Structure formats: C-alpha cells, structure tokens
Amino acid sequence: MKAGPKAAPSARGLVEGDLPESGPERIIAWIEKFIRTPKGTGARGPMILREWQRELIRGAFAETRPRLALWSLPRGQGKTTLCAALGLYALFSGEEGARIYVVAVDERQARLTFEAAVRMVELNESLSKRVQMFQNRIAYPRTGSLFQVLSATPANLEGLDPSLMLIDEIGVTDRRTYEVAALASGKRETSLTLCIGTPSPEGADSVMYELRKWGLEHPEDASFYFKEYAAPLGCEIDDEEAWAVANPALNDFLWPDAMRALLPPKTREATFRRARLGQWIEGADNSWLQPGQWKAIEQPGGVPDGSDVILGLDGSFSGDSTGLVVCSIGTRPHLDVAGYWSNPGDDEWRVDILDVEDAVRAACRRWRVREVVADPYRWQRSLQVLDREGITVLEHPQSAQRMTPATQSLGEAIANQQVTQSGHPALAEHMTNCRVTEDSRGVRVHKVSRSSRQWIDLSVCSIMAHSRARTHATTKPKRRKVVSFR
Numbered sequence: 001m002k003a004g005p006k007a008a009p010s011a012r013g014l015v016e017g018d019l020p021e022s023g024p025e026r027i028i029a030w031i032e033k034f035i036r037t038p039k040g041t042g043a044r045g046p047m048i049l050r051e052w053q054r055e056l057i058r059g060a061f062a063e064t065r066p067r068l069a070l071w072s073l074p075r076g077q078g079k080t081t082l083c084a085a086l087g088l089y090a091l092f093s094g095e096e097g098a099r100i101y102v103v104a105v106d107e108r109q110a111r112l113t114f115e116a117a118v119r120m121v122e123l124n125e126s127l128s129k130r131v132q133m134f135q136n137r138i139a140y141p142r143t144g145s146l147f148q149v150l151s152a153t154p155a156n157l158e159g160l161d162p163s164l165m166l167i168d169e170i171g172v173t174d175r176r177t178y179e180v181a182a183l184a185s186g187k188r189e190t191s192l193t194l195c196i197g198t199p200s201p202e203g204a205d206s207v208m209y210e211l212r213k214w215g216l217e218h219p220e221d222a223s224f225y226f227k228e229y230a231a232p233l234g235c236e237i238d239d240e241e242a243w244a245v246a247n248p249a250l251n252d253f254l255w256p257d258a259m260r261a262l263l264p265p266k267t268r269e270a271t272f273r274r275a276r277l278g279q280w281i282e283g284a285d286n287s288w289l290q291p292g293q294w295k296a297i298e299q300p301g302g303v304p305d306g307s308d309v310i311l312g313l314d315g316s317f318s319g320d321s322t323g324l325v326v327c328s329i330g331t332r333p334h335l336d337v338a339g340y341w342s343n344p345g346d347d348e349w350r351v352d353i354l355d356v357e358d359a360v361r362a363a364c365r366r367w368r369v370r371e372v373v374a375d376p377y378r379w380q381r382s383l384q385v386l387d388r389e390g391i392t393v394l395e396h397p398q399s400a401q402r403m404t405p406a407t408q409s410l411g412e413a414i415a416n417q418q419v420t421q422s423g424h425p426a427l428a429e430h431m432t433n434c435r436v437t438e439d440s441r442g443v444r445v446h447k448v449s450r451s452s453r454q455w456i457d458l459s460v461c462s463i464m465a466h467s468r469a470r471t472h473a474t475t476k477p478k479r480r481k482v483v484s485f486r
C-alpha cells in the first residue's frame with residue numbers, strides 16, 4: 001500500500017464487468033478477476049482456480065446453500081490461500097453488514113490466513129482503495145462489512161453473527177471452539193461454516209473425524225457438504241500415483257521432491273500418511289516413544305544424594321496429577337520421580353499445595369538443586385514462596401516455542417540412550433501415555449485426548465528438567481536468581 005496519510009476508502013462499488021449474477025460460478029469468476037496469488041507458484045499473477053478447487057467451491061456454495069462444509073485435504077494444497085480468497089469474496093460480495101470470520105487453532109495460524117488476505121488486497125488497487133485495514137480486520141465501509149481474524153478462544157467467539165465462518169485446520173481445532181463457532185451462525189438467511197483441514201493426529205477424538213464420519217454416513221444431508229482427498233487405504237507409502245490422488249496440487253504448486261524428502265524414516269509413517277496422503281490412521285501410532293525405548297534406558301536407583309540436579313515441577317490444580325521429577329546434571333543425566341500426586345478419580349480432589357512445596361524443600365535438602373523449573377500456570381504463588389526462600393526458580397510456560405525444542409531433545413536423548421531413568425512405574429506409565437503432534441513447529445506431547453485420565457505430567461516434568469540439565473551441563477551457572485522466559 002502507499003505510504004503517507006491514507007485517503008478515505010472509495011465508496012464506489014467494484015467494477016465487476018460481466019461476472020455471473022450469483023451462485024458458485026460468481027465466486028469463482030470474482031476470485032479469478034480480483035485476487036492475485038500472494039506467494040509461491042504464480043505469485044502476484046491472477047489466482048487461477050484449478051478445476052478441483054472450483055468443484056470444492058461449487059459444493060460448499062451450492063444453490064441449496066449448505067450450512068456446514070468440510071474439505072479434507074493433505075498439507076500444502078493451498079487451503080489457507082483459498083480460505084483467504086473466499087473470505088475476501090464474501091467481504092466484497094455486496095451483502096450488507098457481511099461478517100466473515102477466520103478461526104484457527106491458534107493466533108499464529110489465524111494470522112497466516114489473515115496475512116494472505118491482506119497481501120491479496122495489497123496486490124490489487126481496486127480492492128485496497130475500497131477498504132480500511134486494521135491489525136486484525138479488514139473493513140469494507142460501502143456495505144459495512146468486516147473480515148476478521150479471531151484467535152480461537154471460545155470467549156472471543158460468543159455472540160457473533162457470521163455470514164461466513166472459516167475454520168482453517170479443523171483437524172486440530174478443539175471441540176469447544178468448533179461448537180461455539182458453528183453455533184454462532186443461523187441468524188441469517190444464508191450463512192456457511194466452512195471447515196478445512198488435514199486428518200488429525202487426535203484421530204477419532206477430533207471434531208474433524210466426527211464431521212467426516214457424518215459426511216460419509218449421510219450423503220443425503222443437504223445442509224452438509226463433505227469432500228475428501230485421500231490416497232486409497234492400504235496403498236504403498238511411496239506410490240506416487242496414490243500421492244496424486246490425495247494431492248490435487250501435486251506437480252502444480254506442490255513439489256513432489258519436497259514430499260519425497262519427507263518419506264519415512266524422516267517422518268514417521270503414520271504422520272506421513274495422515275499429513276501427506278490424507279488418510280486417517282487409527283490406533284496409537286502417534287505414541288511419542290517406540291515400544292521398548294524407555295525400558296532400554298532403565299538403570300534402577302535414584303539420583304545419589306548431594307548431586308547437582310534440576311527439579312521439574314508440573315503442577316495441576318484439580319483434574320489431573322502433579323509431578324516432581326529430579327534430573328541429574330552431567331553427560332548422561334538420570335531421571336527419577338521425587339514426588340507424585342494424582343487424582344484418584346474424585347471431582348472434589350485438590351492437590352495439597354503445601355505438601356508439594358514441602359517436597360520441593362525436602363529435595364533441596366537432599367540434592368544440590370541448581371534450579372526448579374516449573375510451569376507457572378496456577379503455581380505462581382508457590383513459586384514465589386520458594387523463590388523467597390532462596391530456591392532458584394525458572395518459569396517454563398508450556399508454549400510450543402519452549403516445549404518443542406525441549407521435547408525434541410529428550411526424545412533424541414532417549415533414542416540415543418544418552419539419558420537414563422530409575423524405572424519408576426508412574427514415570428514409565430506417563431511416558432507410554434504421551435502422544436505427539438508433529439507439525440511445522442516441531443514435536444509436542446499431549447494426552448491421548450483432552451479429557452483422558454491417562455496422565456502425562458511426569459513426562460512434562462522430565463522434558464523441562466532434562467532440557468535445563470543439559471543447558472547447565474554445557475554452560476556456566478547464571479548469577480541471577482530468578483529467570484523468566486516470558
């Protein structure tokens with residue numbers, strides 16, 4: 001966009017020439033007339049929709065006006081780009097007070113879609129001179145319409161009145177967010193919730209799985225449009241004909257050498273099938289550790305008294321469990337459990353916070369605790385108390401940015417047997433319970449499902465403690481007492 005003070009947006013409508021009057025053909029023609037490809041193949045040139053993309057649009061915006069649509073596609077099929085283009089169409093469609101929202105699994109993902117839309121507007125002056133751009137929304141004053149990106153916190157979504165609700169990455173969108181987003185619509189004669197995603201690592205626990213199941217079982221439901229691109233089940237993983245079935249963008253704006261470069265063992269088979277072949281992989285193949293890996297590094301016995309150690313604390317409040325893991329500092333760190341409190345299945349249960357604090361103090365008497373590394377969520381006060389007592393506390397929020405490298409590092413250390421563990425049964429159980437999600441940000445561990453009672457807290461403690469123990473083993477101790485990453 002031009003620098004300097006901005007002129008007021010033009011109040012004149014777009015010169016649409018001879019676009020079809022209505023329906024999906026109008027959307028297709030509008031996108032091809034006004035949208036330019038923001039980046040990658042064909043960048044800056046007009047966005048030419050492929051025949052398969054037109055079919056998807058014809059299905060979701062059919063004359064029967066479905067209220068809900070699901071497009072299932074592997075990674076890299078231009079989902080986010082198409083989402084942005086559809087959002088802009090709806091913004092400029094002429095509908096008075098149109099509200100277009102993009103919801104994604106997190107702020108970062110949502111911004112990707114929004115930034116693609118912003119870039120599209122910037123690339124076409126006839127669009128940019130008619131809108132006002134803000135940090136999280138684009139306004140089209142002529143019809144009082146808004147295209148807005150929402151971070152997927154349900155509180156943010158209540159009370160909306162969308163004409164088009166776009167959910168990018170439905171595979172990893174949690175149920176509550178999906179429900180609040182989907183239930184917001186229905187106050188207009190026509191509205192659509194369009195869910196776009198790639199088969200989810202959460203498998204049958206995910207919203208996307210359920211929507212797909214409904215779509216497969218109820219082809220007669222005119223209020224729901226479902227289209228899936230997937231390789232035939234049972235195909236060989238390197239069968240490039242099967243790849244082409246699942247990836248309509250292959251050899252077009254998706255590069256086959258990039259897919260080849262990711263074949264197992266560089267990614268796990270289950271991950272590749274899900275993300276690149278669009279297949280739903282059942283079962284526990286997204287376990288963090290391979291069978292036997294944990295056992296292979298067992299060395300019975302705790303960490304010798306007086307050793308230099310890191311304590312990892314992952315505290316819960318009510319629902320799950322609280323763990324305290326000790327990790328020795330050295331070339332081959334040893335992991336053991338220094339405290340464990342778990343909910344026996346009672347709604348009223350609350351962890352005894354004072355007891356946990358005492359366990360930290362006891363550990364500090366037993367070992368030379370260089371640092372207590374902890375997720376501060378709900379434990380801020382305890383961490384402060386311990387800090388005042390002279391214990392070095394390091395806050396380690398459970399953000400992807402912090403957890404991903406730490407998870408990767410412990411995973412590799414286990415695989416290469418550069419770490420040992422005491423054989424504590426609860427720790428072994430938590431390790432077995434860990435599932436992983438692997439995406440562009442790397443690996444993160446989580447429970448089998450959000451509501452699962454198969455806890456993983458001791459694994460989280462181990463990941464944090466091991467990460468800090470490695471840092472301490474290779475760097476000089478810091479003088480500062482309280483360090484925070486935030």
Ligand SMILES: Nc1ncnc2c1ncn2[C@@H]1O[C@H](COP(=O)(O)OP(=O)(O)OP(=O)(O)O)[C@@H](O)[C@H]1O
Nearest residue numbers: 037038039040041048075076077078079080081253
């Ligand atoms: N016709 C087209 N439709 C969509 N994208 C296109 C098209 N032509 C070229 N591209 C380019 O292809 C790339 C598609 O990337 P995009 O992020 O939209 O894919 P995605 O399916 O959302 O990927 P991911 O699965 O990683 O989220 C972009 O760089 C886009 O500009």
Ligand SMILES: [Mg+2]
Nearest residue numbers: 079080081168
């Ligand atoms: Mg995307």
